[in-house]
Amino acid sequence: MKAVVVHEVNDFSVVNVDLDAPKTGEVLVKMGATGICHSDLSIINGTIRWKLPSVIGHEGAGIIEQVGEGVTNVKPGDHVVLSFIPNCGECYSCLRHEPYMCRQNKPHGGLLDGTSRVRMNGEEIAVMSFLGNMAEYCVVPAACVVSIDKSYDFKAAALVGCGVTTGVGAAIKTAQVEPGSTVAVFGCGGVGLNVIQGARIAGAARIIAVDLSAEKMEMAKAFGATDTVTPGGDAVKDIMGMTDGIGVDYTFEVVGNGKLIETCFKATRMNGTCVLVGVGRADDRFSFNAMIVPFTAKTIKGCMYGSANFKVDFPMYLDLYRQHKLDLDSLVTRTYSIDEAPEAFADLESGKNARGVIVF
Secondary structure, eight states: OEEEEEEETTEEEEEEOEEOOOOTTEEEEEEEEEEEOHHHHHHHHTSSOOOSSEEOOOOEEEEEEEEOTTOOSOOTTOEEEEOSSOOOSSSHHHHTTOGGGOTTOOOSSSSTTSOOSEEETTEEOEEGGGTOOSBSEEEEEGGGEEEEOTTSOHHHHHHHTTHHHHHHHIIIIISOOOTTOEEEEEOOSHHHHHHHHHHHHHTOSEEEEEOSOHHHHHHHHHTTOOEEOOTTSOHHHHHHHHTTTSOEEEEEEOSOOHHHHHHHHHHEEEEEEEEEOSOOOTTOOOOOOTTHHHHHTOEEEEOSGGGOOHHHHHHHHHHHHHTTSSOOGGGEEEEEOGGGHHHHHHHHHHTOOSEEEEEO
C-alpha cells in the first residue's frame, strides 16, 4: 500500500509499505480521507521530534475492514473517525473525565504495545500518534476510533479528527467562552478558523481575527469573526481601541510562538483568560513580569486537543455540521491524491489552504 513516510528531518516521500494484520484490541481501517495538518509538517521539519522513519498522518476518517480479537466498540463496515489520543477508559485521567490526557498517550511511535504494524523493506517503522493514517490503510488501537453515521462525507469527518476538535473545543470546552463575551484569535489557519467557529457557536458577541495575512483575516469573517486588525500592525493597540482600553475576555494563541503568547497576554483583559493552542518549538520560551500575573488575575491555560472526550465530541461536532451550525465544507479548500502529498505540504507551508485533504 502507499503511505507518506518521513525518512529523516526534511526528507519525506510517498512509498509502498507492508501492513500486518491487527492484533488483540486493534482494527484495520481503509482510509477515506486524511487532513494535511501542521503537526504533520512539524514532524517533517523537526519541530516535533519523532522516531524516524515514520508514517505520518493523524487526522482522518475511514471504514473498518477488520477487527482484532476482543474488539467490541466497532465492527467491519462501520465508518469511523480516528483520534490521535487513545481513550483507554481505565487510567487516572480517563477515570477523571480527562481522556484527552489519557496516560496511554506515549510518544514512542507505535501502538499501545509500543510496536507498529507497518514494515518498509522488511523492517518495522514508526507511525505518528498511534495512527499513521496518511496511508491507504492503517492498523490502529480500537481505543482510537469512534463510529459515525455513514451519511457524512469523509472529507468533513476527517477534519473532526484534529483541527476542528482542537479549535472548536478550545473555545467551548477549554476556555468555556461565555455568551456575550469578547474574543481575539491570534492565527487564522485551519485550527484558528475553528476557534473562531467555536467562539461563534458559544455566543461570543465580538470575535477579533488576528493574522499577518489580510486574506486570512477576510476568510475568518466567513467563519464568524466580527473584526480584524491591521495586517502586520500593532494588534494589541487595535484590540484595546476596539474594547475601550479594556482588552478582550479571551485570547487564543494558535501559532505556537513565545513572543506571540506575550502579545496575547497583553491583549487579555484583567481577570481574563489566555488560551495556548499552538504547538511551538521545544526551545522556544515566553516570559511575564512576576508581579503582573497576580496583580491582573489573568489565567494562562493550555489547550490539549480541545479538551476532547472524542467518543462523545466527534459525533457532537458532526451533528453541529449536520445542523449547519459548524461549517466543515468551506474549510476544505483543496483535495489531493496521496501521490500529491509533496505538493500538499508545499501548499500548507505557503498558507494557500484553510485545510488541504488527501482523498483516497
